[in-house]
Amino acid sequence: MYGVSxxxxxxxxxxxxxxxxxxxxxxxxxxxxxxxxxxxxxxxKLNWTDGMLYPVLHRMEHRxxxxxxxxxxxxxxxxxxxSLKKDGKTAMAKHHEQWSLVHSVxxxxxxxxxx
Amino acid sequence: xxxxxxxxxxxxxxxxxxxxxxxxxxEELEIHLRxxxxxxxxxxxxxxxxxxxxxxxIGHADELQNEFGKNCWAKRTAKWSLLWTGCVxxxxxxxxxxxxxxxxxxxxxIYFSSDWWAGWFPNxxxxxxxxxxxxxxxxxxRKIRFRLKLQFKTTKH
Numbered sequence: 001m002y003g004v005s006x007x008x009x010x011x012x013x014x015x016x017x018x019x020x021x022x023x024x025x026x027x028x029x030x031x032x033x034x035x036x037x038x039x040x041x042x043x044x045k046l047n048w049t050d051g052m053l054y055p056v057l058h059r060m061e062h063r064x065x066x067x068x069x070x071x072x073x074x075x076x077x078x079x080x081x082x083s084l085k086k087d088g089k090t091a092m093a094k095h096h097e098q099w100s101l102v103h104s105v106x107x108x109x110x111x112x113x114x115x
Numbered sequence: 116x117x118x119x120x121x122x123x124x125x126x127x128x129x130x131x132x133x134x135x136x137x138x139x140x141x142e143e144l145e146i147h148l149r150x151x152x153x154x155x156x157x158x159x160x161x162x163x164x165x166x167x168x169x170x171x172x173i174g175h176a177d178e179l180q181n182e183f184g185k186n187c188w189a190k191r192t193a194k195w196s197l198l199w200t201g202c203v204x205x206x207x208x209x210x211x212x213x214x215x216x217x218x219x220x221x222x223x224x225i226y227f228s229s230d231w232w233a234g235w236f237p238n239x240x241x242x243x244x245x246x247x248x249x250x251x252x253x254x255x256x257r258k259i260r261f262r263l264k265l266q267f268k269t270t271k272h
Contacts (some may be wrong), residue, residue, distance in 0.1 A: 011132070050147060051178075052178075054181070058140065
Protein backbone atom coordinates (compact mmCIF):
# COMPACT_ATOMS: atom_id res chain seq x y z
CA MET A 1 0.00 0.00 0.00
CA TYR A 2 1.41 3.40 -1.02
CA GLY A 3 1.17 6.32 1.39
CA VAL A 4 -0.27 9.55 0.07
CA SER A 5 2.60 11.85 -0.89
CA UNK A 6 2.60 15.61 -0.44
CA UNK A 7 -0.23 17.14 -2.45
CA UNK A 8 0.72 19.21 -5.49
CA UNK A 9 0.46 22.97 -5.07
CA UNK A 10 -2.16 23.31 -7.84
CA UNK A 11 -4.47 20.92 -5.99
CA UNK A 12 -3.70 22.62 -2.67
CA UNK A 13 -4.71 25.97 -4.19
CA UNK A 14 -7.88 24.55 -5.77
CA UNK A 15 -8.98 22.88 -2.55
CA UNK A 16 -8.38 25.92 -0.32
CA UNK A 17 -11.80 27.53 -0.77
CA UNK A 18 -13.94 24.39 -0.27
CA UNK A 19 -11.86 23.41 2.76
CA UNK A 20 -12.12 26.85 4.37
CA UNK A 21 -15.87 26.97 3.73
CA UNK A 22 -16.35 23.48 5.16
CA UNK A 23 -14.27 24.26 8.26
CA UNK A 24 -16.16 27.49 8.87
CA UNK A 25 -19.50 25.69 8.49
CA UNK A 26 -18.65 24.03 11.85
CA UNK A 27 -18.31 27.43 13.51
CA UNK A 28 -16.28 30.62 13.38
CA UNK A 29 -12.52 30.35 13.35
CA UNK A 30 -9.32 32.35 12.76
CA UNK A 31 -6.43 31.96 10.34
CA UNK A 32 -3.98 30.11 12.56
CA UNK A 33 -6.59 27.61 13.77
CA UNK A 34 -7.81 26.98 10.20
CA UNK A 35 -4.29 26.11 9.07
CA UNK A 36 -3.59 23.88 12.05
CA UNK A 37 -6.84 21.98 11.52
CA UNK A 38 -6.19 21.43 7.81
CA UNK A 39 -2.66 20.19 8.58
CA UNK A 40 -3.94 17.87 11.31
CA UNK A 41 -6.81 16.47 9.23
CA UNK A 42 -4.54 15.82 6.23
CA UNK A 43 -1.76 14.40 8.39
CA UNK A 44 0.47 17.24 7.20
CA LYS A 45 0.05 16.29 3.51
CA LEU A 46 -1.96 19.42 2.66
CA ASN A 47 0.80 21.84 3.41
CA TRP A 48 -0.22 25.44 2.89
CA THR A 49 2.34 28.20 3.06
CA ASP A 50 0.77 29.78 6.14
CA GLY A 51 0.70 33.35 4.86
CA MET A 52 -1.07 32.37 1.64
CA LEU A 53 -4.25 31.62 3.58
CA TYR A 54 -4.91 35.29 4.32
CA PRO A 55 -5.20 36.58 0.73
CA VAL A 56 -7.64 33.70 0.10
CA LEU A 57 -9.68 34.61 3.19
CA HIS A 58 -9.72 38.27 2.16
CA ARG A 59 -10.85 37.40 -1.38
CA MET A 60 -13.64 35.21 0.00
CA GLU A 61 -14.71 38.00 2.35
CA HIS A 62 -14.67 40.47 -0.52
CA ARG A 63 -16.93 38.15 -2.55
CA UNK A 64 -19.38 37.99 0.35
CA UNK A 65 -18.85 34.30 1.16
CA UNK A 66 -17.54 34.91 4.67
CA UNK A 67 -17.48 37.76 7.18
CA UNK A 68 -14.99 38.69 9.86
CA UNK A 69 -14.73 40.47 13.18
CA UNK A 70 -11.90 41.21 15.59
CA UNK A 71 -12.18 39.76 19.07
CA UNK A 72 -9.94 38.88 21.99
CA UNK A 73 -9.14 35.27 22.76
CA UNK A 74 -9.31 33.82 26.28
CA UNK A 75 -5.55 34.47 26.55
CA UNK A 76 -6.07 38.15 25.72
CA UNK A 77 -4.62 37.83 22.22
CA UNK A 78 -6.40 39.80 19.51
CA UNK A 79 -7.71 37.63 16.66
CA UNK A 80 -9.70 38.10 13.50
CA UNK A 81 -12.51 35.55 13.47
CA UNK A 82 -14.13 34.45 10.22
CA SER A 83 -17.60 32.98 9.85
CA LEU A 84 -19.74 31.73 7.01
CA LYS A 85 -22.35 33.89 5.27
CA LYS A 86 -25.42 32.68 3.39
CA ASP A 87 -23.64 32.91 0.01
CA GLY A 88 -20.77 30.93 1.53
CA LYS A 89 -23.14 28.07 2.40
CA THR A 90 -24.42 28.04 -1.18
CA ALA A 91 -20.84 28.09 -2.53
CA MET A 92 -19.90 25.25 -0.18
CA ALA A 93 -22.82 23.11 -1.43
CA LYS A 94 -21.67 23.71 -5.02
CA HIS A 95 -18.08 22.79 -4.16
CA HIS A 96 -19.22 19.57 -2.47
CA GLU A 97 -21.31 18.68 -5.52
CA GLN A 98 -18.42 19.32 -7.93
CA TRP A 99 -15.74 17.58 -5.87
CA SER A 100 -18.07 14.59 -5.37
CA LEU A 101 -18.53 14.40 -9.12
CA VAL A 102 -14.76 14.46 -9.73
CA HIS A 103 -14.31 11.82 -7.02
CA SER A 104 -17.02 9.54 -8.45
CA VAL A 105 -15.56 9.77 -11.98
CA UNK A 106 -12.09 8.94 -10.64
CA UNK A 107 -13.41 6.09 -8.50
CA UNK A 108 -15.39 4.69 -11.45
CA UNK A 109 -12.33 4.76 -13.71
CA UNK A 110 -10.16 3.13 -11.03
CA UNK A 111 -12.75 0.38 -10.54
CA UNK A 112 -12.79 -0.34 -14.28
CA UNK A 113 -8.99 -0.85 -14.24
CA UNK A 114 -9.38 -3.80 -11.90
CA UNK A 115 -12.32 -5.48 -13.70
CA UNK B 116 22.00 37.81 21.86
CA UNK B 117 18.75 37.13 19.99
CA UNK B 118 16.02 39.70 20.53
CA UNK B 119 12.61 38.35 19.51
CA UNK B 120 10.80 41.70 19.42
CA UNK B 121 13.57 43.23 17.32
CA UNK B 122 13.40 40.29 14.90
CA UNK B 123 9.62 40.66 14.59
CA UNK B 124 10.03 44.40 13.96
CA UNK B 125 12.58 43.60 11.22
CA UNK B 126 10.18 41.02 9.75
CA UNK B 127 7.44 43.70 9.68
CA UNK B 128 9.81 46.07 7.89
CA UNK B 129 10.50 43.41 5.24
CA UNK B 130 6.76 42.88 4.72
CA UNK B 131 6.20 46.64 4.41
CA UNK B 132 9.12 46.94 1.98
CA UNK B 133 7.59 44.19 -0.18
CA UNK B 134 4.41 46.26 -0.42
CA UNK B 135 2.07 44.78 2.21
CA UNK B 136 1.09 48.25 3.34
CA UNK B 137 -2.55 47.82 4.28
CA UNK B 138 -2.63 47.37 8.05
CA UNK B 139 -5.14 44.52 8.39
CA UNK B 140 -3.22 41.81 6.49
CA UNK B 141 0.04 42.72 8.21
CA GLU B 142 -1.63 42.71 11.61
CA GLU B 143 -3.14 39.28 10.92
CA LEU B 144 0.17 37.92 9.66
CA GLU B 145 1.99 39.16 12.76
CA ILE B 146 -0.58 37.57 15.06
CA HIS B 147 -0.12 34.33 13.12
CA LEU B 148 3.67 34.62 13.42
CA ARG B 149 3.49 35.12 17.18
CA UNK B 150 1.13 32.15 17.65
CA UNK B 151 3.46 29.88 15.69
CA UNK B 152 6.52 31.12 17.63
CA UNK B 153 4.66 30.35 20.86
CA UNK B 154 3.80 26.84 19.65
CA UNK B 155 7.37 26.16 18.54
CA UNK B 156 8.79 27.37 21.88
CA UNK B 157 6.32 25.09 23.73
CA UNK B 158 7.51 22.17 21.63
CA UNK B 159 11.10 22.75 22.74
CA UNK B 160 12.70 25.16 20.24
CA UNK B 161 14.59 28.21 21.48
CA UNK B 162 13.24 31.65 20.54
CA UNK B 163 15.56 32.13 17.58
CA UNK B 164 14.77 28.74 16.04
CA UNK B 165 11.06 29.28 16.71
CA UNK B 166 11.13 32.67 14.98
CA UNK B 167 13.03 31.30 11.95
CA UNK B 168 10.64 28.35 11.53
CA UNK B 169 7.54 30.55 11.93
CA UNK B 170 8.81 33.21 9.50
CA UNK B 171 9.69 30.52 6.92
CA UNK B 172 6.26 28.91 7.25
CA ILE B 173 4.47 32.23 6.74
CA GLY B 174 6.24 32.62 3.42
CA HIS B 175 8.28 35.09 1.46
CA ALA B 176 7.14 38.72 1.57
CA ASP B 177 7.15 39.16 -2.24
CA GLU B 178 5.05 36.04 -2.84
CA LEU B 179 2.54 37.14 -0.22
CA GLN B 180 2.28 40.60 -1.73
CA ASN B 181 1.63 39.02 -5.16
CA GLU B 182 -1.27 37.08 -3.67
CA PHE B 183 -2.70 40.11 -1.86
CA GLY B 184 -2.28 42.12 -5.08
CA LYS B 185 -4.58 39.71 -6.94
CA ASN B 186 -7.41 40.75 -4.63
CA CYS B 187 -7.58 44.25 -6.07
CA TRP B 188 -6.83 43.27 -9.68
CA ALA B 189 -10.41 42.52 -10.77
CA LYS B 190 -11.73 45.77 -9.40
CA ARG B 191 -8.91 47.84 -10.91
CA THR B 192 -9.52 46.20 -14.30
CA ALA B 193 -13.25 46.89 -14.08
CA LYS B 194 -12.64 50.52 -13.11
CA TRP B 195 -10.25 51.25 -15.97
CA SER B 196 -12.32 49.31 -18.55
CA LEU B 197 -15.40 51.33 -17.67
CA LEU B 198 -13.52 54.65 -17.63
CA TRP B 199 -11.75 53.97 -20.95
CA THR B 200 -14.91 52.73 -22.69
CA GLY B 201 -16.82 55.78 -21.45
CA CYS B 202 -14.12 58.29 -22.46
CA VAL B 203 -13.55 56.75 -25.91
CA UNK B 204 -17.33 56.51 -26.56
CA UNK B 205 -17.90 60.09 -25.42
CA UNK B 206 -15.03 61.40 -27.56
CA UNK B 207 -16.24 59.57 -30.70
CA UNK B 208 -19.81 60.80 -30.11
CA UNK B 209 -18.57 64.38 -29.70
CA UNK B 210 -16.42 64.20 -32.87
CA UNK B 211 -19.27 62.71 -34.95
CA UNK B 212 -21.69 65.29 -33.56
CA UNK B 213 -19.30 68.17 -34.44
CA UNK B 214 -18.67 66.71 -37.91
CA UNK B 215 -22.43 66.47 -38.50
CA UNK B 216 -22.93 70.02 -37.28
CA UNK B 217 -20.06 71.87 -38.98
CA UNK B 218 -18.94 69.66 -41.91
CA UNK B 219 -22.10 67.92 -43.13
CA UNK B 220 -24.49 70.65 -41.87
CA UNK B 221 -27.08 68.18 -40.61
CA UNK B 222 -30.02 69.75 -38.78
CA UNK B 223 -30.18 66.80 -36.40
CA UNK B 224 -26.66 67.63 -35.20
CA ILE B 225 -27.56 71.14 -34.03
CA TYR B 226 -27.08 71.17 -30.27
CA PHE B 227 -30.27 71.21 -28.17
CA SER B 228 -32.58 70.97 -31.22
CA SER B 229 -35.46 68.52 -30.89
CA ASP B 230 -33.73 66.03 -33.23
CA TRP B 231 -30.50 66.36 -31.22
CA TRP B 232 -32.32 65.47 -27.97
CA ALA B 233 -33.84 62.41 -29.63
CA GLY B 234 -30.77 61.25 -31.58
CA TRP B 235 -27.54 62.45 -29.96
CA PHE B 236 -28.43 63.05 -26.34
CA PRO B 237 -29.00 59.32 -25.46
CA ASN B 238 -25.49 58.57 -26.80
CA UNK B 239 -23.94 61.19 -24.51
CA UNK B 240 -25.92 59.75 -21.59
CA UNK B 241 -24.80 56.14 -22.23
CA UNK B 242 -21.09 57.00 -22.32
CA UNK B 243 -21.40 59.27 -19.30
CA UNK B 244 -22.98 56.36 -17.39
CA UNK B 245 -19.89 54.26 -18.20
CA UNK B 246 -17.61 56.98 -16.80
CA UNK B 247 -19.72 57.40 -13.65
CA UNK B 248 -19.76 53.61 -13.12
CA UNK B 249 -15.94 53.54 -13.41
CA UNK B 250 -15.64 56.35 -10.88
CA UNK B 251 -18.06 54.60 -8.50
CA UNK B 252 -16.05 51.33 -8.69
CA UNK B 253 -12.80 53.25 -8.04
CA UNK B 254 -14.33 55.21 -5.18
CA UNK B 255 -15.74 52.09 -3.48
CA UNK B 256 -12.20 50.62 -3.49
CA ARG B 257 -10.92 53.68 -1.65
CA LYS B 258 -13.82 53.52 0.79
CA ILE B 259 -12.95 49.90 1.62
CA ARG B 260 -9.31 50.82 2.26
CA PHE B 261 -10.40 53.73 4.46
CA ARG B 262 -12.70 51.43 6.43
CA LEU B 263 -9.90 48.88 6.92
CA LYS B 264 -7.63 51.63 8.28
CA LEU B 265 -10.30 52.79 10.70
CA GLN B 266 -10.94 49.23 11.85
CA PHE B 267 -7.23 48.75 12.47
CA LYS B 268 -7.00 51.92 14.52
CA THR B 269 -10.01 51.06 16.67
CA THR B 270 -8.80 47.51 17.35
CA LYS B 271 -5.29 48.62 18.23
CA HIS B 272 -6.34 50.87 21.12
